[in-house]
Amino acid sequence: METQLKPAHPNAPQADGIEILRARLLAGLDRYLRAAGVHEDALRHRLATRISSQLQDRGLDLVRIDWRVVIEAVDRALCSEYQIADPGGEGLNCKGRLAQAYCQQETASPTTLGALLDPADGWGTPLRNPKAMPDQELAPWRPKLSWLGQSAAWRPTQSVVVSLCCLAVVLVP
Amino acid sequence: MPQTAREPKLPCEPTLRRTLLFCLVTASTFGAVMVLGTILAAQGLSLLELGILGLFGLLFAWITTSFWTSCAGFVLHLFGHRGQRLHDRSRAAGIDPKPSGDGSRTALIMPIYNEDPTRVRAGLEATLQSLLEYSTAEHFDLFILSDSTDPEVWLAEEQAWSRLNREFAGKLSVYYRHRPKNLARKSGNIAEFCESWGYLYDYMVVLDADSIMSGRCLVKLVRRMDLNPQVGLIQVPPVPVLRESFFARSQQFAASVFGPIFASGLSFWFGGGSNYWGHNAIIRVAPFMAHCGLPNLPGREPFGGEILSHDFVEAALLRRAGWEVWLADDLSGSYEEPPPTLIDHAKRDRRWCQGNLQHLRVVFAEGLRPLSRLHLGMGIMSYLSSVFWFLLLTLSGLEALRQAGTEHSYFIEGDLFPNWPVSYAFEATTLLAITLSILYLPKILGYLALFLDRRRLQAHGGPVKAGLSLLLESLTSILLAPILMLFQASFVVSILAGRSVRWAVQQRDDGETSWAEAAAAHLGHTLIALLAGCLSYIYVPDFFFWLTPVLLGPILSIPLSRFTSRVDVGRRLLDWGIFLTPCESDPPRVLRDLARRIAEAKPESARTSLFEQAIADPFVNALHLTLLTRESRSRSERLHLDALIARFQEKGAAGLTSGEKRDLLSDPESMSSLHALAWRAIDSGPSVPDPLTQRA
Numbered sequence: 072m073e074t075q076l077k078p079a080h081p082n083a084p085q086a087d088g089i090e091i092l093r094a095r096l097l098a099g100l101d102r103y104l105r106a107a108g109v110h111e112d113a114l115r116h117r118l119a120t121r122i123s124s125q126l127q128d129r130g131l132d133l134v135r136i137d138w139r140v141v142i143e144a145v146d147r148a149l150c151s152e153y154q155i156a157d158p159g160g161e162g163l164n165c166k167g168r169l170a171q172a173y174c175q176q177e178t179a180s181p182t183t184l185g186a187l188l189d190p191a192d193g194w195g196t197p198l199r200n201p202k203a204m205p206d207q208e209l210a211p212w213r214p215k216l217s218w219l220g221q222s223a224a225w226r227p228t229q230s231v232v233v234s235l236c237c238l239a240v241v242l243v244p
Numbered sequence: 245m246p247q248t249a250r251e252p253k254l255p256c257e258p259t260l261r262r263t264l265l266f267c268l269v270t271a272s273t274f275g276a277v278m279v280l281g282t283i284l285a286a287q288g289l290s291l292l293e294l295g296i297l298g299l300f301g302l303l304f305a306w307i308t309t310s311f312w313t314s315c316a317g318f319v320l321h322l323f324g325h326r327g328q329r330l331h332d333r334s335r336a337a338g339i340d341p342k343p344s345g346d347g348s349r350t351a352l353i354m355p356i357y358n359e360d361p362t363r364v365r366a367g368l369e370a371t372l373q374s375l376l377e378y379s380t381a382e383h384f385d386l387f388i389l390s391d392s393t394d395p396e397v398w399l400a401e402e403q404a405w406s407r408l409n410r411e412f413a414g415k416l417s418v419y420y421r422h423r424p425k426n427l428a429r430k431s432g433n434i435a436e437f438c439e440s441w442g443y444l445y446d447y448m449v450v451l452d453a454d455s456i457m458s459g460r461c462l463v464k465l466v467r468r469m470d471l472n473p474q475v476g477l478i479q480v481p482p483v484p485v486l487r488e489s490f491f492a493r494s495q496q497f498a499a500s501v502f503g504p505i506f507a508s509g510l511s512f513w514f515g516g517g518s519n520y521w522g523h524n525a526i527i528r529v530a531p532f533m534a535h536c537g538l539p540n541l542p543g544r545e546p547f548g549g550e551i552l553s554h555d556f557v558e559a560a561l562l563r564r565a566g567w568e569v570w571l572a573d574d575l576s577g578s579y580e581e582p583p584p585t586l587i588d589h590a591k592r593d594r595r596w597c598q599g600n601l602q603h604l605r606v607v608f609a610e611g612l613r614p615l616s617r618l619h620l621g622m623g624i625m626s627y628l629s630s631v632f633w634f635l636l637l638t639l640s641g642l643e644a645l646r647q648a649g650t651e652h653s654y655f656i657e658g659d660l661f662p663n664w665p666v667s668y669a670f671e672a673t674t675l676l677a678i679t680l681s682i683l684y685l686p687k688i689l690g691y692l693a694l695f696l697d698r699r700r701l702q703a704h705g706g707p708v709k710a711g712l713s714l715l716l717e718s719l720t721s722i723l724l725a726p727i728l729m730l731f732q733a734s735f736v737v738s739i740l741a742g743r744s745v746r747w748a749v750q751q752r753d754d755g756e757t758s759w760a761e762a763a764a765a766h767l768g769h770t771l772i773a774l775l776a777g778c779l780s781y782i783y784v785p786d787f788f789f790w791l792t793p794v795l796l797g798p799i800l801s802i803p804l805s806r807f808t809s810r811v812d813v814g815r816r817l818l819d820w821g822i823f824l825t826p827c828e829s830d831p832p833r834v835l836r837d838l839a840r841r842i843a844e845a846k847p848e849s850a851r852t853s854l855f856e857q858a859i860a861d862p863f864v865n866a867l868h869l870t871l872l873t874r875e876s877r878s879r880s881e882r883l884h885l886d887a888l889i890a891r892f893q894e895k896g897a898a899g900l901t902s903g904e905k906r907d908l909l910s911d912p913e914s915m916s917s918l919h920a921l922a923w924r925a926i927d928s929g930p931s932v933p934d935p936l937t938q939r940a
Contacts, residue, residue, distance in 0.1 A: 102927075165865070167866075
């Protein structure tokens with residue numbers, strides 16, 4: 072899949088056409104932001120305009136818009152909007168969209184939002200510190216010759232033998 | 245945190261108690277075997293009769309153990325001594341207890357596998373809310389450890405986690421981890437948690453998907469662990485609750501009335517050598533990590549491979565390392581949901597049966613404590629006993645047939661006096677009465693124990709309704725016991741024949757059994773019972789009447805299974821106050837909260853599947869992507885994933901199998917690409933596949 076920004080299309084449209092394409096990008100962004108939960112018109116408009124400008128400054132091909140680039144830009148803009156630390160160029164960064172959704176919840180205050188989404192704490196789980204659990208030995212017990220010499224081992228044996236003798240005394244007659 | 249095993253000098257009292265139990269069981273069994281031996285040996289013991297005697301002895305010892313356990317529990321309840329043994333034992337043993345509240349950290353862990361995410365979330369919310377009512381909530385974290393393979397369940401779990409995370413933000417940390425492959429099943433899931441995050445915690449409380457624990461119970465467990473540094477694990481007996489079918493309510497009633505005295509008895513006999521039941525237990529993490537790594541057993545399944553019933557083995561390994569394992573019979577606030585129907589009960593039994601029979605490879609492991617071997621042996625015996633019972637009935641039938649074909653000879657050659665037949669009716673009737681007493685006296689003791697606590701008696705509907713419930717429960721168990729015997733005997737045979745079991749998802753809602761399901765499950769039982777009844781009626785009519793209580797259940801098994809699964813019958817009985825339990829008459833706050841949350845959590849009627857939402861919806865996609873771990877893919881894997889993306893674009897989600905969806909969901913690159921493609925398609929206009937445009 073193509074993910075990098077491309078240079079402007081060789082058959083780039085003329086100025087009037089560019090305006091149409093810009094409007095189309097803005098409409099697409101507006102639709103995406105609304106789907107992402109940005110229901111406030113003014114905020115959505117502001118974000119869409121800012122993202123559109125940033126993308127055009129970076130040379131986004133307006134004819135064949137790479138939506139992967141657009142979505143990354145939306146995430147970055149939302150991160151900036153909600154002051155969530157941006158992990159930078161580490162590939163996927165979707166926390167802008169998460170911050171947007173979390174902010175819609177009354178329970179999420181700016182403090183808890185930062186704590187929840189701070190990349191330093193990991194996300195989903197705390198940081199791992201792997202330490203293997205050693206497999207235990209479950210081999211069956213086998214009598215050993217040395218065992219015969221241990222007096223402690225004789226005691227249960229003696230008990231068993233005495234019990235059997237008692238049973239024999241009762242049963243055999 | 246103690247890193248090494250320690251064995252405090254304990255008084256010899258537990259040994260005395262266990263010796264007493266051993267003597268009681270041996271003496272009772274010996275007496276019963278002697279009486280039966282006298283009856284059978286009237287004309288000398290044949291091989292057949294020896295077999296009957298041996299099987300009878302084994303089964304009698306089995307039921308007598310439960311009987312004496314209940315008796316001990318009843319006596320403890322009578323004198324109000326339940327659950328007093330673990331308190332402050334560290335002081336008696338001269339060990340410095342950990343001061344309470346000095347920051348011991350506990351992880352509540354819930355391993356799940358394709359469970360209903362709505363129910364999981366509701367249960368966790370209720371547990372956490374209850375926990376927050378206590379001041380030490382900041383010492384607890386929750387981990388949802390998912391092994392789910394169903395893509396829809398996986399995504400629903402992520403959303404459930406996200407809601408929990410937001411609901412408890414700033415109060416309690418809620419974590420979610422999904423394993424792409426469920427290696428070593430539940431024990432592997434827990435082991436992976438310990439290996440990754442065990443370093444952060446002193447204790448972990450293992451919860452099942454249907455577990456509910458009150459905050460008070462959790463805090464008390466931590467307190468006991470703090471005070472008893474020699475204890476590696478404390479199990480709280482889970483009380484079955486919340487189900488409404490006839491079958492489940494009868495089980496709930498039985499557990500509520502007979503369970504407490506039985507648990508007290510177990511705790512009394514075994515003390516610090518008790519057992520672990522797999523959930524609703526607190527475990528000291530460091531010794532668990534050091535001593536409970538489970539190896540694969542040699543050989544192939546069903547006896548070799550991964551250890552299925554890990555709990556008994558883990559308890560045995562902790563004991564081997566010198567740690568104590570306790571049963572906290574006095575703690576309330578630990579709940580689970582029973583299987584709603586007889587067939588679901590049997591399905592769970594099938595899984596447990598294989599797990600327990602697999603312990604045949606573990607029970608003789610070097611270094612295990614005798615008591616641990618006893619626990620493992622009792623687990624094995626709980627399934628083998630059904631086979632022994634079946635064999636005992638068969639051999640008894642053959643013996644009756646042999647006796648019927650033999651005429652008594654009054655004159656023996658060379659003997660002047662006639663050989664009069666001797667009647668052993670008294671001995672036989674006495675033995676039957678004793679056997680029935682041993683089977684049913686624990687129920688009566690449980691009922692009598694209700695009278696020791698007036699509130700508890702009223703919560704069970706009062707003396708009359710509780711008595712009627714006891715009668716109905718006993719009648720139900722008389723009818724169902726032979727059916728379960730046939731089920732379990734067939735499971736043992738199929739396992740011995742080498743057939744393994746899949747790790748199936750447990751039915752956790754009140755789904756009723758249809759006639760077709762009942763017929764498919766019980767037709768064999770009905771035919772076996774009819775055949776046995778016909779043969780005994782034709783050839784040994786006297787034996788037939790002895791056999792009728794055992795035959796009646798299997799003959800009626802199809803309608804019985806269907807009837808006992810009915811929720812409306814269970815609800816009607818609830819209205820009449822039959823099978824009433826305290827959790828129904830006066831539910832604790834945590835259960836009320838759970839019931840409310842379950843009622844509120846109506847399933848969302850989404851137009852598209854969650855898989856499609858994860859592709860098109862910006863939030864669902866982002867949530868999923870952030871929870872994935874990035875793995876490098878080989879070229880062939882990448883080509884496979886690209887082919888799946890192309891097929892999705894062409895045919896939509898319906899063109900992908902569940903496994904293929906899982907492959908795509910596991911790959912962050914693919915999910916980002918699909919999300920971008922979906923929005924490009926949405927942006928391009930109407931000529932795009934439906935699934936992609938619907939969400940926007």
